[in-house]
Amino acid sequence: MTRTSARALAVTRPVIQVLIVLNVLYGLVLGALLCFSFFIEGWPERPLGFDLVSKHPQLSLGLRSIVLIGVTGAVIVHTILRRLLAIIDTVRGGDPFILDNARRLDAIAWSVLALEVLRLIVAAIAAAVWEPGRIDAFSFAPWLAVLLLFVLAGVFTHGARLRDDLAGTV
Amino acid sequence: MAIVVHLDEQLHARRMTLTDLAARIDITVANLSILKTGKAKAIRFSTLEAICAVLECQPGDLLAFDPALPPGE
Numbered sequence: 001m002t003r004t005s006a007r008a009l010a011v012t013r014p015v016i017q018v019l020i021v022l023n024v025l026y027g028l029v030l031g032a033l034l035c036f037s038f039f040i041e042g043w044p045e046r047p048l049g050f051d052l053v054s055k056h057p058q059l060s061l062g063l064r065s066i067v068l069i070g071v072t073g074a075v076i077v078h079t080i081l082r083r084l085l086a087i088i089d090t091v092r093g094g095d096p097f098i099l100d101n102a103r104r105l106d107a108i109a110w111s112v113l114a115l116e117v118l119r120l121i122v123a124a125i126a127a128a129v130w131e132p133g134r135i136d137a138f139s140f141a142p143w144l145a146v147l148l149l150f151v152l153a154g155v156f157t158h159g160a161r162l163r164d165d166l167a168g169t170v
Numbered sequence: 171m172a173i174v175v176h177l178d179e180q181l182h183a184r185r186m187t188l189t190d191l192a193a194r195i196d197i198t199v200a201n202l203s204i205l206k207t208g209k210a211k212a213i214r215f216s217t218l219e220a221i222c223a224v225l226e227c228q229p230g231d232l233l234a235f236d237p238a239l240p241p242g243e
Contacts, residue, residue, distance in 0.1 A: 168211025170201045 013088055020081045027074030034067045062129035069118050069125075076118075080111045097163040102156035109149035116142045171242035174234045177206045180225050195220035211242070 037043050037060075044063055045051045056062075083104040090096045120138070181191060188206060192199045197217060204210045205217075218229055225232075 165211060168204070168209070170197070170205040170210045170213050170217055 009088065009091060013085065013092070016081055016085050016088065020078065020085070023074055023077050023081060027071055027078070030067055030070045030074065034064060034071065037064060037067070056129055058129045062125050065125050066122050069122055073115055073118050076111050076114055080108050083108050097156065097159040099157065099160045102153050102160055105149060105153035105156055109146055109153055112142065112149060113146045116146065171208055172236055172239040173208075173242075174236050174239070175205055175208050175210075176232055176234060177202070177221070180227055180231060184225060186225075191221070191224060194224045 040047060044060060087096065087101050087104055090098060090101055119142075181188065188202050189199055192202050195217070197220070205213065213233075218232070221227075221232060222229060
């Protein structure tokens with residue numbers, strides 16, 4: 001391991017821990033907002049300060065759906081960060097090529113895929129509520145990242161098997 | 171594992187310890203112990219060559235196949 005990557009690894013752990021805390025706070029705030037929205041009279045036009053509901057009648061439902069998807073996204077991001085932290089711990093322990101890490105990467109790939117699907121759902125809701133027929137949320141990079149993560153999970157599975165073989169070789 | 175390692179017998183016949191052999195073929199005692207106790211999954215030709223050279227024996231003197239034993243993974 002080079003000095004730069006060792007430093008990067010040392011920094012990554014606290015950064016991810018901070019991100020986990022921030023993400024939990026984000027999820028809690030979104031959940032609280034969603035709950036409060038049912039008890040605030042004249043939501044959402046009163047808190048916003050202007051009337052959008054008369055122009056877009058499905059606005060309240062759309063906003064609540066998007067917030068609910070946001071909470072779901074926060075839960076998914078939490079699982080991604082926890083798994084990433086576990087992978088980093090195995091790298092720090094000097095033993096990253098294990099089947100557990102391959103499974104973690106596979107799960108992360110599925111989670112990123114789920115996040116992308118959620119993003120498309122949010123765009124579809126926004127399009128249905130505000131601008132019918134206009135969905136421009138597709139981005140190529142996240143889907144490429146999903147593919148790369150699946151490939152990486154495959155590489156880790158193969159690497160873990162090779163390492164397992166080598167462990168019993170004299 | 172149906173492969174039986176006779177390293178202990180070969181060492182005993184030459185009054186040599188595992189530590190002596192490990193020092194002469196430059197392999198750790200821990201690894202040789204894995205081989206001796208039959209826990210190894212594979213053996214490198216280079217290791218086999220080095221052991222045969224020091225013990226002046228053939229690979230067949232060190233390894234045997236016993237069909238009565240259960241097969242390994």
